[in-house]
Amino acid sequence: MLSYIVRRLIYMIPTLWVISVVAFFVVQLAPGDFLTKYKLNERISQETLQHIARHLGLEKPCEPLEGQWSGCVERYWQWLKGVLFSSESIDPQTGQRWQVWSVSTRFPFLHWNPDFGFSFETNQPVSVLFWERLPLTLLVTVPTFLFAWLVSLPLGIYAATRQYSLGDTIFTILGFAGLSIPNFFLALVLMYWLVTSLTPTLCGWGLGFFCPGNPGASVGGLFVQEHMGGSPWPWDWSLKKWLDYLWHLWPAVLVIGSSSIAGLMRVMRGQMLDILSSQYIMTARAKGLSERVVIYKHALRNALNVMITLFGQSLPGLIGGALITAIVLNFPTVERLFYEALRAYDDYLVQTLLMFFAILLLIGNLLADILLAWVDPRIRYD
Amino acid sequence: MMKHWIVLATLVGLGILLGGCQGVPPGIKPPELPQQEKQEQERKEQEKREAERQEQEEKAKASEPSPESKLSTVGTLEVVRVEVFPSSRLVTRDGTVAFNIYVRNPTANEVAEEIALVLDGERLGSQKAQLKPGETRHLHFQIRGFAKAGRKIVELGGQKVEISVIEPQPARGGVIPIDAKVVSVPEGLSEPGLPGGKIVVATISGPKTLNPVVAQETSSTDVTGLMHAGLIETRWEDYTPAPGLAVAWELSPDKKELTLHLRRGVRWSDGTCCFSADDVLFTYKDLHLNPEVNSAGRDLLYVEGQPIEFLKIDDETVKVIMPKPFRPIFWSLTFAILPKHKLADKVAKLNPGAKGYLEGLKKVLEDNRRALQEISGEKVAELDRRLSALSDAVNTQQLDQVRASVKAVQETLQALQAAVTEEQAELIATLHRALDDTHKIVEQAEANKWAGVSPELFNNTWSLGTPASEFVGLGPYRFVRYDVDQQVILERNPYYWKIDPNGVQLPYFDQFVFLIVPNLDTAFLKFKAGEIDVLGPRPSDWPQLMEGVRDLERDCVQKSSDVTICLNSVNNWKLIRNGPTFGETYLAFNQDVEKVAPDKPFYKALQAVFRHVQFRKAMAHAVDKESIIENIYNGLAVPQWSPVSIPSPYYDKSESFTKYEYSLQRAAQLLDEIGLKDVDGDGVRNITDEFLKNFANPEDRPTDLAPFGPEKDRELEFVLATNSGNQIRERIVSLLVNDFAKIGVKANARPMDFNALVNQLTTSTFEAMVLGLTGSPEPNNGSNVWKTNGRLHFWRYSSKEKPPAWEKRVDELFDLGATTFDEDEVKRIYKEFQQLVSENLPYIYLVNQQFLYASKAELGNNENFKPNWGVLAFADTLWWKDEKRRQ
Structure with missing residues (x-):
């Protein structure tokens, strides 16, 4: 098993390299670059434009569709060089040590500290921008992820064991509704309902938590203004901040969760039905096993295989799952950073985040494969 | 205690200076004088800085054509104007009140008069004004600090100014x-x-x-x-x-x-x-x-x-x-204005470090090598040796060696200095500077500043990661x-x-x-939830905001023709509508459209059409501004005709520019007149041979019509682009396309990615475009767009080489507009510019959104919000x- 894992990890290296090349050049296919938005500013002269281009290293054009490659290759190499060969976590421009978690501080013997480039917009290292947003991102995605999986699995099993019953039909309809309503729209409707009817009513009933100025009356974001900032880690929070967080979290959990629940539930149901109709289930029933044992020991364990694969594939969703919804719900997440970087043609930032998603996907697949071997004794890699 | 002290000494000093400085440019005045108390000035250039009250006085006098009317006299001199800083006449007890008094000599002789500054009957000081015949100039007076708060009367050249002194x-x-x-x-x-x-x-x-x-x-x-x-x-x-x-x-x-x-x-x-x-x-x-x-x-x-x-x-x-x-x-x-005490050490220019000073020193010597060689070739060779030793010491960052080699270099320099003859003052000064540099090298080395700071350091200073205490x-x-x-x-x-x-x-x-x-929808909800206190709403949000305004008569106040303030008593909001904003939306035709496909004659024909002013006028008549305002802006916009933003002081308030009322009939007639007719009966006009032969501008007229092919294949058709994602513009485009179709002009709407659009603009490869620029109160900020050599002159870059007559005039007007100080004159200049643009229609202006603003009702002092x-x-x-x- 161990040798398998090592082999898979080694395979990842060329895969990642190919991904990095494809990602970089596909992103560059879109016309324009970071400077384009300045070009229509009537107060910026040609000299100033050139000055900015020089400052950011964007002098050479990169328009693959027009056959101008030199800039792309240069920028890609710049980025790759930083990632592979950078040995110190020192900002070359200010001479200061970057205050982020770095490989070189933990494993100094490696003499390697990947430098993922800097953001054109803020002039900050990409890694800083990423780490700043990661904790709050996880605060949104982990509960949503857990919610989606913890709800969809039992629902799927329930629906499969009671195929075409009233409950199955209701869940199916709800599931399809959840799938077909755009998340961001659902989020807006939910927020509108909260603002215009739910919280005023609750406040009217004398619940101070929901009256203006209190966390309950706030929509969007993760906290009310007073609770933003401070430690992002839940174990440092006061009770008030916890309540605030939970109140802001549930619309996200509901909106983002609802669409994944629908999909996962349907897959779970299908798999279960598939297995339940196989002959060994009939055998199990025939030899008089209780229905519980038949379903949970014999059917479920076999049906889980596909779910585990899906689980592995959904790992990048933890960081970059619900882009538009995160913006509508005003969450300060990595998705939003990615979206804004894409819009601004912030090349190194986009590239690094894409690579990060790719790594998560590869790791998710590996995890799924390991889990499969663990769950299903028939699967062996050696 | 003498609480009010004015700069009397300098007043007297300058009184003398004024007498003696005729014909001397003010820039040459000795800089050690503490206050530049007096400077000449012509009367008319100052209106911009006039106090509000005085402006009104001026307006009252607008019937008088002569701006040179006198206010009072001092002896034979006439006082034509007094500028007061601050114009509000409000000042703190220890604060400064300054006056620029403009006097004119109406006589044919040189006149000198004493102008005194009197505060509540007490004479504070005076200056002597000596003027040549017909000359107008100003004198500057300051009062710094008053004995106590209250109302004060200042008398200056026969003018009384009332000042309120406030105790903080x-x-x-x-x-x-x-x-x-x-x-x-x-x-x-x-x-x-x-x-x-x-x-x-x-x-x-x-x-x-x-x-x-x-x-x-x-x-x-x-x-x-x-x-x-x-x-x-x-x-x-x-x-x-x-x-x-x-x-x-x-x-x-x-x-x-x-x-x-x-x-x-x-x-x-x-x-x-x-x-x-x-x-x-x-x-x-x-x-x-x-x-x-x-x-x-x-x-x-x-x-x-x-x-x-x-x-x-x-x-x-x-x-x-x-x-x-x-x-x-x-x-x-x-x-x-930024703090030197915080930021000076972040600027490379000010912090060359030991290496930087060494480089500077070497350069000075290199520049003067020949002169020095003449004095003593031996010493120069010695200097070279010692300098290279110093370089090594600096590069290896060894302080002791730096000290020793600097000393050696200094000795050589001093020896050279001693050898220089008195006449070569420049060389002496150079060597002196070189000696200074050597001291700096030691200083920098001692402070451990070897390399100096990077030129990029300042650009990355005060970034988002900087600690709060650093921001000053x-x-x-x-x-x-x-x-x-x-x-x-x-x-x-x-x-x-x-x-x-x-x-x-x-x-x-x-x-x-x-x-x-x-997200703007989320912002709107947050405003509704009371989480944010101020909102800049979109026109589509406005009806919802106004829902709680029950009675327009009672709840709304019309502050001026532009400004309406409503109180939404249900939600407790103050809703302000304040005239048009800056920035505008317009339709532009690419008059260099042949660049889209230089090998296709069709685009050459289309270019002849786009360059024909009557075509553009017809298009202007086909724009239904009222519908755009009602359907797209919820009625919260005004039609725009001029290239200057409506709230700008230089907007032609008399609206003497040409307006094109919405009339499809007139539009069709204009197109018919220049031979742009539908010859094949498919409902779309054609760029006919008749047009190309007889009506196109002479320089666009083709000599040979053969390459253009049959005229029925030349449909009057173009792409009308705008940036995708801007819903308002996308809707405007579809509305325009509909109207244009009615007069037989086929425009194909195409929303484009912003970057692709910018690319087309800057390379002149678009056909027609609905676009907007930000706009500002100052028309000169648009010189990048309007001057023929401007970077954003994208509707006709070729004007740079061959400008049409009216564009040449626009170039002149922009040069004049930036260098003229007389506000009335400036307004006339930009008025002509607005007329020229409205007649020649490089852009067809569409509409201008009104400035909308919503806040909590209990927010004070925000009624005057301006775009x-x-x-x-x-x-x-x-x-x-x-x-x-x-x-």
């Missing part, structure tokens, strides 16, 4: 500078408020940097704008300049020099005393004009390619020298914290230099919070009328 109240935690500015109505304060509380506003995106020099986009400048202040501020009413960190200014008679008198005793937000001319020079010379720095405002500091110069006269006086008279100079003086400014607020993508918190600057007429230090709020809300400042205006004078919000 104790500072809240910090210090109020002695020379504080008293904020009054023109600066945005309608009513004095009470301090306390916090305000929360929404912004679309977090700041990208907090460095005001390099910040480009509004998400950053909105924040830095509150943390910093400029020398000059702009009044909300008429966009005229008002004193900021400069208390008063004088413009020289040749209009090329502006002398600024700085506010005294202003502390930085870290408590450091005090802001001075050094900071001004640092900001402009070492930062904005320093090529290493990525200044976002540098282009405003160049006049026709020449930089504006800044000179320090003394700690309180700065002289700005323009290469040519430059009227928009006041906009360039609104830049944030002169603005109303100080930086506290940025919670990434969530909020920016600012707090009151307790050293701020403005007070209200009750003597309370501004700003009133203790905290100013920007909540970052990227130029958006929802952040008056951040220092807003206050909560509700006591609970002030806690």
